[in-house]
Amino acid sequence: MEVLGIILAGVLINNFVFMQYLGLCPFLGVSKDLNMATGMSGAVIFVITVASTVTAALEQYVLKPLELEYLRTIVYILVIASFVQLVEIFMKKTLPGLYQALGIYLPLITTNCAVLGAAMLNVTKSYGVVLSTLSGFAGAVGWSLAIIIFAGIRERWKLMDIPATLDGFPLALISTGLMSLAFLGFSGLFANLVK
Numbered sequence: 001m002e003v004l005g006i007i008l009a010g011v012l013i014n015n016f017v018f019m020q021y022l023g024l025c026p027f028l029g030v031s032k033d034l035n036m037a038t039g040m041s042g043a044v045i046f047v048i049t050v051a052s053t054v055t056a057a058l059e060q061y062v063l064k065p066l067e068l069e070y071l072r073t074i075v076y077i078l079v080i081a082s083f084v085q086l087v088e089i090f091m092k093k094t095l096p097g098l099y100q101a102l103g104i105y106l107p108l109i110t111t112n113c114a115v116l117g118a119a120m121l122n123v124t125k126s127y128g129v130v131l132s133t134l135s136g137f138a139g140a141v142g143w144s145l146a147i148i149i150f151a152g153i154r155e156r157w158k159l160m161d162i163p164a165t166l167d168g169f170p171l172a173l174i175s176t177g178l179m180s181l182a183f184l185g186f187s188g189l190f191a192n193l194v195k
Contacts, residue, residue, distance in 0.1 A: 005190075006131060010138025013187045016114040017146040018180040023114030027147050028172055030105050037151035039098040040105065041144035043087045045137065047109055048118050051080045052136025055119040056129045076119045077110070084110045114143055150179065 016022040023044075030040045055076050063069050088106055091099040099106065109115060118139045122132035153175055162171060 006135050007138045008190045010135055011142040013190060015142040015146055015183050016139055017143055018183040022117040023112050023143055026105050026108060026112055031147050031151040031154055034151045034155055036101050037147045040102060041147055043109060045140040045144055046087060047083045048115050048140035049133060049137040050083050051115055052118050052122055053129060053133040054079050056122055056132030059123055076116055080115050081110045
């Protein structure tokens with residue numbers, strides 16, 4: 001039941017974008033195109049999942065035993081930056097079109113607060129390596145679900161006659177708020193499964 005609770009919490013109930021307001025910069029910046037949102041989702045899933053695993057292992061086997069918890073943020077950011085560089089090199093070589101389309105948002109995964117937030121949340125919940133990996137993956141899937149749904153909505157806007165005062169960022173914020181309210185409904189459905 002704990003595993004199911006972690007998955008439901010990460011994807012639906014404690015969604016990084018809609019409930020914790022983490023990762024909004026790439027969420028709003030890359031969600032204009034469904035293909036870009038999907039590509040960014042893959043990169044974010046990889047980085048958050050692997051960074052959650054490595055940071056949990058470092059926390060459990062290095063930082064706590066040596067009483068170096070005060071270095072947590074610096075160590076986590078270095079780990080995250082390393083994996084983002086790995087993703088950037090991979091995309092540049094294998095997916096140059098997507099690499100160009102993502103532009104500045106790809107290296108900004110390093111400063112995406114959802115990535116660091118996932119690692120920090122895993123520490124505060126004392127999950128350990130396996131559950132941290134699962135929690136990071138679920139959170140990344142939740143972030144990806146949010147951006148892909150939102151990219152689909154934004155692509156539909158191209159077919160609509162939107163008033164000039166709402167076009168662009170104002171409508172994006174209103175839509176994000178409405179989606180947040182919709183995701184809030186999941187907390188009532190699964191309240192008994194998630195702590």
